[in-house]
Amino acid sequence: MTFINNGSTPSELIPLIATLPALGGLDPAVLESLAQGAQQRQHRDGETLFCEGDTATHWLLIESGCVEVVRFGHEGQELVFHCFQAGHSVAEAAMFMAHGRYPMTARTQGTTVVWRLSREAMHQACERHPALALRLLQDFSKRLYRYINEMQWLTTSSAPERLAAYLLRLPRTPQGEITLPLSQRQLAANLGIRAETLSRLLADWQTQSWLCGQRRSWTLLNASPLRDLAFGSARPF
Structure with a gap:
């Protein structure tokens, strides 16, 4: 892992956040509050970014590369739930989970550059900007609906x-x-x-x-x- 940015908020991060579908069109001041203390890191192939059960301290925005999220069964079998590409965010929903832990493990596929954005900044931004909280709630609801449909499809299809x-x-x-x-x-x-x-x-x-x-x-x-x-x-x- 290589540290590229030490926690300041460079200007190039704000446009990247604005490309997220759930956050596009929000006031730049809202996005700047989300990005407070963000860190940019470069990872090699196969590096673990966080593990299932770890304290959920940050969410990720992928600048380049790919991040896969996986879970392991009781016998060690691996299930890859999703692969997130450049321009996608990872684990923002975990920032609001009551138990405060990541529900899955995240690791890189190939050389990957990510931004680490803090849970604390996310919470503070939502408290100050209700429009942000509403956008995130709408996005989480949309994902939940999609997962329900996918579960039904998996149980009824060939x-x-x-x-x-x-x-x-x-x-x-x-x-x-x-x-x-x-x-x-x-x-x-x-x-x-x-x-x-x-x-x-x-x-x-x-x-x-x-x-x-x-x-x-x-x-x-x-x-x-x-x-x-x-x-x-x-x-x-």
């Missing part, structure tokens, strides 16, 4: 339906190229299916010319059958 919906949610180029943020084994665990089942589905879909690729790099050749499979994963509101 393996092909889940995989198709997941692939269609990934960002893709005009040529249909997508990159899996997880290994295939991690993705299978995330979708609640066997790794062998996921591998078989990808092979079958390649045979049918729906997609092509290997490992984490794929190209969607015919998204229409995938959309048919994923029908029902999206909610009307």
Whole structure:
């Protein structure tokens, strides 16, 4: 880990905070209060940023690279819940949890630069600026609604339906190229299916010319059958 900034509030951080969907359009003074005492740090691949159960003292804003959040089962099995890319925030909801601890472990994928923003600054900013607190509450409610829908989808859908919906949610180029943020084994665990089942589905879909690729790099050749499979994963509101 390398310290890039020692806790001052450089001018480049405020525009970065303003790119967060939940905070865009707020008065710059509000964003400056959020950024008080922020620290910029560069991490190597695979470094742990915080562990499940640690005291939640700060949240993260990713300037470059990727941060994955994971949990470990009783037998040590690993489940990757999400991979956050540049421009995303991590663990801001943990700043308001009554137990004051992180619910997951966060670690880097590749060289990553993050800003550490403090819990104390977040609380003080919300107390001074009700508009900020309302924005965060709306954002947390939106996420909760999405997670409820995803849970229902996971419990009622088949393996092909889940995989198709997941692939269609990934960002893709005009040529249909997508990159899996997880290994295939991690993705299978995330979708609640066997790794062998996921591998078989990808092979079958390649045979049918729906997609092509290997490992984490794929190209969607015919998204229409995938959309048919994923029908029902999206909610009307």
